[in-house]
Amino acid sequence: QVQLTESGGGLVQAGGSLRLSCAASGRTFSSYTMGWFRQAPGKEREFVAAITWAGVSTVYLDSAKGRFTISRDNAKNTMYLQMNSLKPEDTAVYYCAAQGTGLLRTRARDYDYWGQGTQVTVSS
DSSP states (O other): OEEEEEEEOEETTTTOEEEEEEEEEEETTSSSSEEEEETTTTTEEEEEOOOOOOOOOOOOOGGTTOOOOEEEEOOOTTTEEEOOOOOGOOOOEEEEEEEESSOOOOOOGOOOEOOOEEEEEOOO
């Protein structure tokens, strides 16, 4: 089992950057495929990015490609989401999640463990 805690959210102007972190407890972090999701008010939870256990393979939401970068440091039990060129439509609560299939998954229901979320607000 793994427990996840996000940090790094905040208020930023359009065009700015933020780096989110997801700290995991437990000794098996490196065995999980990890993902970032987001949920804006009144909307469904949306996939943003995912990364395999070794960090070799990644997948992104189309609107995040070229602006967001997912990465992980298994020695630190931490995953990151570097977000550049932020837009007001990126405003949401961002969640990190973990699943043990070893495959890149983009559906929220495929993830077993979730953090509490961190708010990202982008002002225009």
